[in-house]
Amino acid sequence: MRDVAREAGVALRTVSRVVNGESNVNAEMAGRVHSTIARLGYRPDERARQLRRGSSQTIGAALRGTGGMWEHTAEHTARAAGFMTLAASTEDDPALYAQVIESLCQRRVDGLMVEPIGAATPYLVAEVEAGLPVVAVDRPLEDVPADSVVSDNAGGIRAAVEHLLARGHREIAYIGDSERIYTGRLRAEAFRSCLQEAGLAVEDASVTTGEAGPEMVADALDRMRRCSAPPTALVTGNNVISWQVLRQLGPAIGELAVFCFDSLENAELLAHPVSTVNQDLEGLGRTAVDLLLARLAEPERERQHIILPVSLSIRASSEVPPPPRARRRRAHKAQAPSS
Structure with a gap:
């Protein structure tokens, strides 16, 4: 100098x-x-500048995975405000989740964005009490008093089910993520509530939740086929499950009305274009950073829990009408194995 x-x-x-x-x-x-x-x-000398300023001008991000739209938007929003983003993936692993958060806190980031995975976070409570601004994204931190921004999970499922009901469907199934996860729980609960409000029975075979994977989806589809009144419509709880359903049903997807929660890349280009519930991912990233910056400027402000609206993309998959009941029952009877 x-x-x-x-x-x-x-x-x-x-x-x-x-x-x-x-x-x-x-x-x-x-x-x-x-x-x-x-x-x-x-x-x-950046370290000397940080000591003088009392700020690192960095925001930490503990993410389930990296490279998504909300993370990209959050990074750009932070950069425009003069902050760099330091991000790491937790890979949905509780031990790694704790390690990533502790490591980011040790680097004295000015604020922390967290995508919770359901594990308890007692080590984060002390950081929040010491003044570290924390924002939970996509799901709240249930054991830490922190700001949060989420999508309207229940509203999205309700809109999809109501759309299918309006098309005449009465046997509707749901395949979703584990209900130990906040989003998985809210979406499954919303689905059950919608059926009950419509006066429809919620059978065990109509709702399948668990760790998303090929085996879980295969089991769910098998149980759907074995129902006395097989579902004529299906709602899926996230894009991982949706892709598995599309792969496993193959051409038969055109025989079932399908509505997927989460956008599917190039969904409109599929042979049978898929209807989707779309989250505002850019809004999630932008709002997360805005909440952090507001907390930095006003540490004692009231905690905020922001729910962002979702939107629907209606395509051919949700417009498949239910077959006449008599024809559907005959078809199911013909498929039943002989004794």
Whole structure:
């Protein structure tokens, strides 16, 4: 910094003010300092700047996976506000989840975005009590008093089921994520409530939840086929399950009305275009950073839980009408194995 001051012909304090972004510097002097910095290749000591500022200008992010739309938007929103994002994947593993959060806190990030996986987080309570702003994204932190932003999970499922009911479907099935997960629980509960409000029975075979994977989906589809009145419509709880359903049903997907929660990439280009409930992923990322910045500016502000609306993309898959009851029962009887 002394070299910069000497070469630019200004006081050392002036260089310090320019480097730290202070506004009370003559424009002509600031220009000389900046050009000298560029010519000499000077780089400020970031650790010293953090000590003086009391801020690292970084936001930590503990994510279930990296590279998604909300994470991308959050990074750009943070950058526009002068913050860099330090992100790591927890891979839905409780031990790694704890390790990632503890590691980010040790790096003294100014705030933390967390995508909870359902595990308890007692180590995070102390950080929040010490003043670390934390925002939960996609699902709340149930054991930590933190701001949160989520999608309207129940509203999305309700809209999909009501659409299918309006098309005449009465035997509707649901395949969703484990109900130990906040989103999985809310979506399954909303599905059951919709059927009950419509005066329809909720049979065991009509609702399947569990760890998403090929085996779980195969078992769910098998139980659907064995029902006395096989479902004529299906709602899926997330895009992982939706893709498994599409793969396993193959061409038979056209015989069943299907509505998927979560956008599916190129869903409109499939041979049988799929209707989807779409989350506002950009809104999730943008709101998460906004909540963090607001908490940094006003630490004592009231906690906020923001629910973002979802939207529907209606395509051919949800427009398949239910077959006449008599024909459906005859078809099922013909498929039943002989004794």
